[in-house]
Amino acid sequence: MAEKDSTTTPTEYIAHHLTNLTFGKRPDGSWGFANSAEEVAQMGFWSVHVDSLAWAVGLGLVFLLMFWFAARRATAGVPGMFQSAIEAIVEFVDTTTKDIFPHKNPWVAPMGLTILIWVFLMNLMDLVPVDWVPNIFRYWLGIEYMKIVPTTNVSVTLGVAIGVFFIVIYYSFKRKGPGGFLAELAFHPFPKFAAPVNFVLESVTLLAKPVSLALRLFGNLYAGEMIFMLIAILYSAGFALFVLGGVLQIAWALFHILVIVLQAFIFMVLSTVYIAQAYEVPEEDGH
Amino acid sequence: MVNFWTVIGISVAFTAFVVICRAYIWPPLINAMRARQERIAQGLENAERAEEALAKSNADAEVLLRDARAEGQRVIEQARAQATMVVEESKDQAREEGERILTAARAEITQEINRARESLRQEVAYLAVVGASRILSSEIDRRKHSAMLENLVREL
Numbered sequence: 001m002a003e004k005d006s007t008t009t010p011t012e013y014i015a016h017h018l019t020n021l022t023f024g025k026r027p028d029g030s031w032g033f034a035n036s037a038e039e040v041a042q043m044g045f046w047s048v049h050v051d052s053l054a055w056a057v058g059l060g061l062v063f064l065l066m067f068w069f070a071a072r073r074a075t076a077g078v079p080g081m082f083q084s085a086i087e088a089i090v091e092f093v094d095t096t097t098k099d100i101f102p103h104k105n106p107w108v109a110p111m112g113l114t115i116l117i118w119v120f121l122m123n124l125m126d127l128v129p130v131d132w133v134p135n136i137f138r139y140w141l142g143i144e145y146m147k148i149v150p151t152t153n154v155s156v157t158l159g160v161a162i163g164v165f166f167i168v169i170y171y172s173f174k175r176k177g178p179g180g181f182l183a184e185l186a187f188h189p190f191p192k193f194a195a196p197v198n199f200v201l202e203s204v205t206l207l208a209k210p211v212s213l214a215l216r217l218f219g220n221l222y223a224g225e226m227i228f229m230l231i232a233i234l235y236s237a238g239f240a241l242f243v244l245g246g247v248l249q250i251a252w253a254l255f256h257i258l259v260i261v262l263q264a265f266i267f268m269v270l271s272t273v274y275i276a277q278a279y280e281v282p283e284e285d286g287h
Numbered sequence: 288m289v290n291f292w293t294v295i296g297i298s299v300a301f302t303a304f305v306v307i308c309r310a311y312i313w314p315p316l317i318n319a320m321r322a323r324q325e326r327i328a329q330g331l332e333n334a335e336r337a338e339e340a341l342a343k344s345n346a347d348a349e350v351l352l353r354d355a356r357a358e359g360q361r362v363i364e365q366a367r368a369q370a371t372m373v374v375e376e377s378k379d380q381a382r383e384e385g386e387r388i389l390t391a392a393r394a395e396i397t398q399e400i401n402r403a404r405e406s407l408r409q410e411v412a413y414l415a416v417v418g419a420s421r422i423l424s425s426e427i428d429r430r431k432h433s434a435m436l437e438n439l440v441r442e443l
Contacts, residue, residue, distance in 0.1 A: 022290075024290075043290075044290070045289070045290055045291050046290070046291055046292070047290050047291075047292065048290065048291075048292035048293050048296065049290060049293045052293055052297075053292075053293055053296045053297065053300075056297055056300060057296075057300050060300055060301075060304045063304070064304060064307055064308065064312065067308070067312045067316070068311060068312055070316065071311065071312045071313075071315040071316045072315070074315045074316050074318075074319035074320075075319055076319055076322035076323040076325075076326050077323070079323075086316065087316060087319075087320055090313070090316045090317060090320065091320065094317060106309065107305070107309055109313060109317075110305060110308040110309040110312070110313040111305045111308075111309075113308060113312075113313065114301070114304045114305045114308045118301075118304060150297075153293065154288055154289055155288075155289050155290050155293035155294045155297065156293060156294075156297050158289060158294050158297075159293065159294040159295070159296065159297025159298045159300075159301065160297060160298070160301050162294060162298050163297075163298045163301035163302055163305075166298075
């Protein structure tokens with residue numbers, strides 16, 4: 001399972017596995033894919049992680065196709081096995097979002113479903129042994145870097161969280177009006193004379209929502225992937241450690257099944273909670 | 288660490304996925320599920336109603352059957368009584384008819400005897416006259432002696 005190149009040190013191995021396939025502007029001014037971790041660093045903020053983006057969009061399309069396939073044949077008649085499985089998920093999302101978000105809104109439940117399944121599928125890639133896909137790309141297709149778990153990339157989790165954040169902002173304005181939204185930011189938790197302080201505090205609270213969403217998912221999956229890599233290193237370190245690595249990988253993968261489902265669920269629930277908070281119109285006298 | 292175009296790309300993709308899910312995936316699924324729920328509820332209700340109807344018609348059928356049985360019993364008894372009556376009547380009629388025929392036959396017999404007796408009497412009177420005339424060897428005037436002959440006939 002470990003690198004076939006015996007000259008690779010564990011540090012290089014991990015660094016290689018943590019490098020994205022990155023497209024951006026090189027220091028010499030040309031555009032192209034980065035050939036090393038240093039080049040990735042030089043490309044900096046204004047680049048794109050092609051691997052994460054491609055896997056994320058691809059898995060999103062898998063989600064859409066799977067559910068569209070079920071939706072296309074959905075009737076009130078007797079459902080098949082696949083239909084029942086899809087409907088069980090839809091039912092679960094419907095009841096969960098209704099519990100958290102009691103208002104009438106046609107967007108919240110589909111958003112919850114999208115987050116749950118999309119994030120789950122992205123997390124699921126973490127269970128694919130860490131060397132399989134990168135080695136296929138490296139030795140067969142000549143592509144040096146390939147990170148297949150989009151949610152171990154903080155840009156991806158932040159991208160989803162920002163999508164949720166804009167929905168929260170939109171409904172805050174829509175429900176409370178610009179004045180009401182500003183008042184909510186400025187007049188709590190202290191009385192009105194401390195409006196600037198309140199505004200800073202509440203803005204941080206507001207911004208903490210997408211940041212915490214993004215970092216929670218990223219942290220969990222990044223740590224999980226890192227442990228899979230450390231286990232993978234054991235495979236090339238002698239027979240005893242090979243066996244230990246096998247046992248550890250199975251154990252960690254079993255535990256990780258729980259983590260990937262739970263993190264997808266938490267992302268969905270918290271997104272719904274934030275939108276529900278945006279919907280809440282405070283009473284006249286405040287509280 | 289964070290890189291701009293990945294974040295933007297994912298945000299755009301997320302928005303697109305939510306829009307597609309909202310437009311083409313969520314409504315057909317949830318509508319089909321609600322429709323099925325409705326159908327199942329309707330079916331259960333129908334089954335309950337059918338069960339009630341069945342119980343009611345069973346009870347009705349039992350009442351009808353009991354009435355019919357009683358009616359049948361009554362008809363049979365009536366028929367039996369009527370039959371007995373008819374038989375009795377026929378017997379009486381037959382007896383009367385027989386007696387009538389018997390009486391008529393007896394009367395005829397009596398008449399027949401009388402008739403025979405009469406003709407016998409006349410035959411005897413004729414024979415007596417013929418015999419007497421032969422014995423007396425003389426002609427007896429039938430007209431002169433008719434009174435006497437009458438008497439003789441009556442005495443026979």
